[in-house]
Amino acid sequence: MNIGMIGLGKMGMNLVRNLRDHEIAVAAYDLNADARAIVAQTGAVAYATVDDMIAALPTPKIVWLMVPAGYPTQSCIDALAESLSAGDIVIDGGNSFYRDSMAHAQQLAANGIHFFDAGTSGGMAGARHDGNFMIGGDQKTFAVIEPIFQAIAQTDGYLYTGPAGSGHYLKMVHNGIEYGMMQAIGEGFEVLAKSDFDYDNEAVAKLWDHGSVIRGWLMALAQSAFSDDPKLDELKGVMHSSGEGAWTVEEALRLHVPTPVISSALMMRYRSEEDDTMTGKVVAALRNQFGGHAVDKKLVSEG
Numbered sequence: 011m012n013i014g015m016i017g018l019g020k021m022g023m024n025l026v027r028n029l030r031d032h033e034i035a036v037a038a039y040d041l042n043a044d045a046r047a048i049v050a051q052t053g054a055v056a057y058a059t060v061d062d063m064i065a066a067l068p069t070p071k072i073v074w075l076m077v078p079a080g081y082p083t084q085s086c087i088d089a090l091a092e093s094l095s096a097g098d099i100v101i102d103g104g105n106s107f108y109r110d111s112m113a114h115a116q117q118l119a120a121n122g123i124h125f126f127d128a129g130t131s132g133g134m135a136g137a138r139h140d141g142n143f144m145i146g147g148d149q150k151t152f153a154v155i156e157p158i159f160q161a162i163a164q165t166d167g168y169l170y171t172g173p174a175g176s177g178h179y180l181k182m183v184h185n186g187i188e189y190g191m192m193q194a195i196g197e198g199f200e201v202l203a204k205s206d207f208d209y210d211n212e213a214v215a216k217l218w219d220h221g222s223v224i225r226g227w228l229m230a231l232a233q234s235a236f237s238d239d240p241k242l243d244e245l246k247g248v249m250h251s252s253g254e255g256a257w258t259v260e261e262a263l264r265l266h267v268p269t270p271v272i273s274s275a276l277m278m279r280y281r282s283e284e285d286d287t288m289t290g291k292v293v294a295a296l297r298n299q300f301g302g303h304a305v306d307k308k309l310v311s312e313g
């Protein structure tokens with residue numbers, strides 16, 4: 011089996027290594043020449059243009075996208091709609107918004123090209139070994155690409171989820187859950203940090219990952235992070251996000267589904283990106299106005 015991989019970053023490069031471990035031939039492309047040079051060390055063949063990469067693939071051509079959602083994915087879809095032919099297959103393994111994926115399926119279907127949205131979980135480690143995939147698209151054509159997932163996913167680690175869009179929808183909700191779980195873990199460690207006791211964070215995370223109700227990969231990752239930096243002193247508590255949590259909350263609002271945990275986790279991420287807030291200033295000012303309550307004033311040096 012042969013695959014064309016577009017996007018050789020943190021995920022794509024590991025997926026290529028995983029595919030190569032399973033003797034799947036890979037033709038690879040990335041905008042970045044350094045990434046193209048590195049992929050050549052995996053046994054994949056790097057091409058300087060998408061068209062060269064496509065020309066190297068046997069028919070039906072299977073192209074996997076692993077680029078950022080939004081414009082980068084759309085520009086690849088536009089290029090593939092022109093370069094591929096009827097019967098060829100595009101898999102988007104990135105974190106695209108599911109409605110974009112439904113549109114991509116339609117756009118490619120106009121030229122007879124099949125589209126699969128393959129939500130990918132497990133981070134870089136999962137891309138490298140035993141990944142986890144949620145795959146939407148035409149069920150009959152799925153048989154053509156299923157051997158890829160049999161090779162690179164862990165046992166029971168892939169699922170055909172229904173029509174195009176359903177794979178990324180499932181990944182969106184998965185990531186919403188991820189926001190809530192990580193927020194809860196973070197909050198728990200903050201209570202411990204402010205408590206009257208002197209806990210060893212690494213030891214606690216290790217303990218909780220061994221037989222407790224809250225054991226799991228996130229706890230193992232917490233242990234690893236605390237092992238590198240016992241109180242995470244080297245980090246700022248700024249929690250960026252790349253869209254999936256917001257889309258989950260938007261979808262919950264559309265469906266009138268109360269999702270207080272995921273929504274709060276999203277708001278906490280946004281709050282963490284600000285040093286100070288207008289909200290806080292307004293509430294402080296109002297308390298001061300109606301009750302004469304004290305306010306904290308900025309120092310002159312703080313501007």
Ligand SMILES: NC(=O)C1=CN([C@@H]2O[C@H](COP(=O)(O)OP(=O)(O)OC[C@H]3O[C@@H](n4cnc5c(N)ncnc54)[C@H](O)[C@@H]3O)[C@@H](O)[C@H]2O)C=CC1
Binds near residue numbers: 022
């Ligand atoms: N990092 C993670 O834990 C996970 C990421 N994802 C998704 O996988 C996708 C890739 O993520 P990462 O590998 O982490 O990102 P990354 O930023 O490490 O890599 C993206 C790569 O795509 C390349 N690229 C961008 N536009 C391109 C184009 N038009 N043509 C060719 N190459 C292009 C970049 O040069 C870069 O090498 C994203 O959609 C991301 O949301 C999905 C699951 C987990």
Ligand SMILES: O=C(CO)[C@H](O)[C@H](O)COP(=O)(O)O
Binds near residue numbers: 105131133250253254
């Ligand atoms: O899909 C993932 C993990 O499952 C990616 O790591 C994603 O970037 C995480 O979402 P966010 O960047 O919004 O925290």
